[in-house]
Amino acid sequence: MSVGDQTQGSAQVGPNLEVPASGPGLWERLVDRLDRAAGSAFILPAVLVILCLSIFPLVISLYISLVRLQFVSSGIQLTFVGLDNYAKLLVGIDHVHFLGQAAPPSAISWIVVGLVVGTAVVLFARYLRGGRLSPGGLVGRIIVTVGLCTLAWLAVTTLAPGGRPGTLMVTLVYVFVDITFQYILGLGLAMLCVQHLPGQRFFRVVFLLPMMITPVGVAYLFRMLADTSIGPLYPIWSALGLSNTSWVENAWGARAAVMIGDIWEWTPFIFIVLLAALESQSIEPLEAAVVDGANRWQIFWEITLPDILPVSTTVVLIRMIEAFKIIDLPNVLTNGGPGTATESLTLHAYTIWRALDIGGSAAVAYILLLTSTFCCLAFANLVRRRFVEG
Amino acid sequence: MKRHLEIVVGVLVVLSTVITACAAPATPQVVQVTQIVTAPPQTVVVTAPPPTAVPAVSYKGITINVITFTGPQIAEPLQRRAPDFERITGAKINVITVPFSDLYEKVLTDASTGTNSYDAYVFDPQWLADFATPGYLLDLSDRVKADTALDWNGIAPFFRNFSATYNGHVYTIPLDGDFEMVYYRKDIFDKNGDKPPETWDDYIALAQKYQGKDISGDGKPDYGSCISMKRGAQGFQMFPSIAAPFFQSKGTGQGAFFDTSNMQPLFGPNEGMAKALDIYKTLSKLGPPNQLNMDVGDTRTAFISGHCALSLDWGDIGPLSVDPSQSTVINEVGSVIDPGSKQVLDWSTGKLVACDATTCPNAVNGVNHAPYAAFGGWSFAINAKSKVADAAFAFGSYMSQPAQSSVDVTIGRTGFNPYRLAHFQNLGPWLHSGMNQAMAQDYLGAIQASLNSPNMVLDLRIPQTQYYQQVVLDTALAQFLAGELDANATMKQIADAWNKKTDELGRATQLAAYKGSLGITTK
Numbered sequence: 001m002s003v004g005d006q007t008q009g010s011a012q013v014g015p016n017l018e019v020p021a022s023g024p025g026l027w028e029r030l031v032d033r034l035d036r037a038a039g040s041a042f043i044l045p046a047v048l049v050i051l052c053l054s055i056f057p058l059v060i061s062l063y064i065s066l067v068r069l070q071f072v073s074s075g076i077q078l079t080f081v082g083l084d085n086y087a088k089l090l091v092g093i094d095h096v097h098f099l100g101q102a103a104p105p106s107a108i109s110w111i112v113v114g115l116v117v118g119t120a121v122v123l124f125a126r127y128l129r130g131g132r133l134s135p136g137g138l139v140g141r142i143i144v145t146v147g148l149c150t151l152a153w154l155a156v157t158t159l160a161p162g163g164r165p166g167t168l169m170v171t172l173v174y175v176f177v178d179i180t181f182q183y184i185l186g187l188g189l190a191m192l193c194v195q196h197l198p199g200q201r202f203f204r205v206v207f208l209l210p211m212m213i214t215p216v217g218v219a220y221l222f223r224m225l226a227d228t229s230i231g232p233l234y235p236i237w238s239a240l241g242l243s244n245t246s247w248v249e250n251a252w253g254a255r256a257a258v259m260i261g262d263i264w265e266w267t268p269f270i271f272i273v274l275l276a277a278l279e280s281q282s283i284e285p286l287e288a289a290v291v292d293g294a295n296r297w298q299i300f301w302e303i304t305l306p307d308i309l310p311v312s313t314t315v316v317l318i319r320m321i322e323a324f325k326i327i328d329l330p331n332v333l334t335n336g337g338p339g340t341a342t343e344s345l346t347l348h349a350y351t352i353w354r355a356l357d358i359g360g361s362a363a364v365a366y367i368l369l370l371t372s373t374f375c376c377l378a379f380a381n382l383v384r385r386r387f388v389e390g
Numbered sequence: 391m392k393r394h395l396e397i398v399v400g401v402l403v404v405l406s407t408v409i410t411a412c413a414a415p416a417t418p419q420v421v422q423v424t425q426i427v428t429a430p431p432q433t434v435v436v437t438a439p440p441p442t443a444v445p446a447v448s449y450k451g452i453t454i455n456v457i458t459f460t461g462p463q464i465a466e467p468l469q470r471r472a473p474d475f476e477r478i479t480g481a482k483i484n485v486i487t488v489p490f491s492d493l494y495e496k497v498l499t500d501a502s503t504g505t506n507s508y509d510a511y512v513f514d515p516q517w518l519a520d521f522a523t524p525g526y527l528l529d530l531s532d533r534v535k536a537d538t539a540l541d542w543n544g545i546a547p548f549f550r551n552f553s554a555t556y557n558g559h560v561y562t563i564p565l566d567g568d569f570e571m572v573y574y575r576k577d578i579f580d581k582n583g584d585k586p587p588e589t590w591d592d593y594i595a596l597a598q599k600y601q602g603k604d605i606s607g608d609g610k611p612d613y614g615s616c617i618s619m620k621r622g623a624q625g626f627q628m629f630p631s632i633a634a635p636f637f638q639s640k641g642t643g644q645g646a647f648f649d650t651s652n653m654q655p656l657f658g659p660n661e662g663m664a665k666a667l668d669i670y671k672t673l674s675k676l677g678p679p680n681q682l683n684m685d686v687g688d689t690r691t692a693f694i695s696g697h698c699a700l701s702l703d704w705g706d707i708g709p710l711s712v713d714p715s716q717s718t719v720i721n722e723v724g725s726v727i728d729p730g731s732k733q734v735l736d737w738s739t740g741k742l743v744a745c746d747a748t749t750c751p752n753a754v755n756g757v758n759h760a761p762y763a764a765f766g767g768w769s770f771a772i773n774a775k776s777k778v779a780d781a782a783f784a785f786g787s788y789m790s791q792p793a794q795s796s797v798d799v800t801i802g803r804t805g806f807n808p809y810r811l812a813h814f815q816n817l818g819p820w821l822h823s824g825m826n827q828a829m830a831q832d833y834l835g836a837i838q839a840s841l842n843s844p845n846m847v848l849d850l851r852i853p854q855t856q857y858y859q860q861v862v863l864d865t866a867l868a869q870f871l872a873g874e875l876d877a878n879a880t881m882k883q884i885a886d887a888w889n890k891k892t893d894e895l896g897r898a899t900q901l902a903a904y905k906g907s908l909g910i911t912t913k
Contacts, residue, residue: 068894070853070895071498071502071519071520071523071524071853072523072524073523073524073525074524075502075524075525076502076524088890092890093883093886093887093890094887096883097865101874164874227680228679228680229678229679229680244611244679245679246679246680246682246683249679249680249682249683249872251872251874331622334683335620335621335622335623335683336621336622336868337620337621337622337682337683337868337872338621338682338683338868338871338872338873338874339621339868339869339870339871339872339873339874339875340865340868340869340872340874341872341874351622351861351865352861353495354491354492354494354495354856354860354861355494355495355854355856355857355860355861356494356495356498356499356520356854356856357854357857357861
């Protein structure tokens with residue numbers, strides 16, 4: 001007999017015992033209520049902290065991105081200007097700085113854009129025919145399809161000869177080039193360190209060192225190394241006949257300097273995470289593959305890589321979130337120059353913010369937030385559907 | 391799985407928001423005691439300055455938080471003299487330094503949010519419009535007049551009436567006098583029979599002559615000119631020295647940044663700006679290979695180590711060049727007023743016209759000089775909400791008093807340049823610093839030529855000057871030098887962005903502020 005089967009006025013407390021049907025007392029009800037509220041009460045401080053530290057600033061910064069600050073006799077005056085700060089970036093006086101200067105589309109541009117658009121449309125059509133339609137999924141895919149096509153168009157027109165990438169595209173280049181190299185190098189080093197080679201403990205520590213250095217320190221380090229006239233590498237540059245050139249005065253040279261610094265600094269992070277993943281890999285499938293005559297490449301491609309893919313997805317995701325916020329290296333190494341060639345979105349926002357144009361700065365920061373969220377979600381969905389779920 | 395992944399991504403993105411915290415310092419009490427008069431901390435050999443005087447109070451137990459930019463210059467004299475001031479008054483000086491590009495924002499944020507963690511600011515007087523208007527600065531008008539030890543009238547009128555004053559009220563105590571001028575290697579020029587440049591065309595010709603020549607004697611090619619052109623630093627303040635002689639010819643009150651009839655930028659599409667940009671681009675190629683990435687500290691080091699024939703800079707190179715610990719060109723440096731132009735802009739047509747008695751009434755030998763009072767000189771201001779304002783004022787006064795300042799302006803690493811009449815009249819400290827008489831007279835003469843010029847160019851000082859110059863001008867010039875923009879696009883970008891900001895803040899308001907800044911008596 002269950003409690004639900006009891007008639008009103010009595011309750012069973014044991015197999016054969018019944019208590020008077022007076023119901024729970026005030027104390028019990030209070031305890032019961034407190035008991036049920038305890039979970040909420042315990043997590044309340046954490047929720048408040050998150051609200052104060054993350055949600056509240058997000059809401060306030062959204063409001064700030066819609067205002068203009070002025071100093072008046074009574075102090076500060078915030079004037080609501082609607083989307084004016086965003087309009088400046090997307091279609092106004094700062095749009096070339098933000099979006100870049102498009103080159104006239106060439107045949108190659110059209111081909112690349114055509115391939116991206118075609119792929120996106122095919123994937124979208126496949127989703128529509130898949131029979132697993134949902135309103136959320138449909139809207140999400142439309143946003144991703146339009147977003148990817150727009151970014152592809154922006155990339156091919158601003159990165160083409162005659163064009164000039166704005167801070168948005170420069171940031172995207174940093175993110176995708178840096179993380180690609182960091183993943184390849186990090187995975188390679190991790191594979192080496194699980195081979196039980198002599199000195200592997202030593203090299204594990206050495207490979208981690210760049211990550212331990214503060215980013216500003218790394219920036220100053222690469223600034224010295226990039227100086228061809230008085231830097232520590234002067235003898236090498238001089239021997240190569242490059243002592244009177246400055247590779248940070250060339251747009252792509254300067255971007256390369258920033259990217260090399262970032263790759264050097266953050267490869268260890270991917271290395272250490274992938275090393276842990278490789279070391280926790282089950283040995284039995286590997287032994288079985290060896291017995292079956294699989295070569296090293298087949299073992300890596302068919303067993304190891306799928307095994308570490310969930311970890312890889314997570315570590316790349318974390319790096320993407322971080323990489324979108326890059327500022328130390330371009331700020332210290334080149335101050336965003338030459339011109340605006342190495343300026344990231346965060347540095348763009350910071351430059352405006354230093355003049356206390358907090359509305360304009362918040363608008364850049366919000367677009368950065370939306371862009372990074374879009375890219376991270378698109379990546380997570382892509383990897384999950386294509387690789388993790390097969 | 392999908393939902394979980396999306397939640398994880400969302401949470402990670404949201405948690406990446408950066409949060410800052412802030413705190414206000416405690417403030418001790420002032421204790422009244424008797425007046426203290428001391429001898430100067432450093433003795434000048436030839437003519438001793440008057441003794442140091444501080445107010446008739448003791449500030450024992452008080453800490454004064456002073457913010458300025460990351461040194462070593464400017465912060466150095468504050469830090470070096472802090473123990474002396476503490477010994478005399480009991481007040482402890484805490485010097486906080488931040489990068490130059492962050493100083494404006496740090497101080498304004500501190501004041502506008504009511505944090506008030508800084509009692510005094512050593513900053514750019516160009517920013518007075520943004521600080522004085524909301525009431526963040528203490529009005530020092532009565533204090534400076536009452537403080538006899540400060541010798542307020544001993545400060546050159548330009549610095550008293552422009553750098554220190556806004557809307558008729560004194561808000562700062564000058565610690566530095568700023569004019570840009572040209573330095574050249576006198577020994578090399580004399581040897582080759584060259585004369586210092588009178589126009590920017592002369593400057594280019596000389597720079598081209600020495601570019602790639604070994605003038606330091608180390609067997610390696612050196613550079614014709616070293617000018618700071620780094621973005622996000624102080625490089626953008628060199629350009630107006632080049633552009634101003636094309637824009638301003640009829641006296642200081644004419645202005646060199648905006649048309650005073652309609653607030654249209656002179657740094658916009660016109661022949662004068664095109665010519666100035668052309669000179670700027672040419673000079674960018676007549677220097678070290680990484681000139682676009684050199685801050686003023688880098689170019690100064692390059693010049694005083696003998697690697698540059700010419701340089702454009704504030705007054706710092708003079709004292710630095712006689713510092714035996716850094717310089718290889720001691721007493722071999724000549725100084726001359728900013729080069730000028732033989733053509734000026736007709737504001738109404740946007741065309742360049744030749745200089746004559748009408749178009750260039752202040753020309754010398756047919757050359758229109760427009761010496762640029764860039765920056766206005768580092769100045770000491772006090773937070774209106776400071777609870778130790780008396781002690782802070784005493785420290786500002788102490789730093790500016792003739793006894794201290796006469797020595798500090800002769801030391802290269804201070805970043806302080808002459809601004810008191812006595813600094814120009816008394817050669818003693820200069821000779822004591824290592825300059826010979828000829829160089830001291832030459833150096834001070836170049837500054838005085840700028841200071842006394844009827845066509846001196848006042849730096850921009852209107853609301854949000856920082857945005858006009860350090861965001862818009864700095865970025866556009868950097869893009870121009872890097873080849874991202876051609877001259878026409880650069881002029882258009884500056885004009886459009888300046889006009890947009892002017893319209894946002896109110897064209898009439900900005901015009902009134904600009905005309906007000908030009909109408910100040912400077913002589």
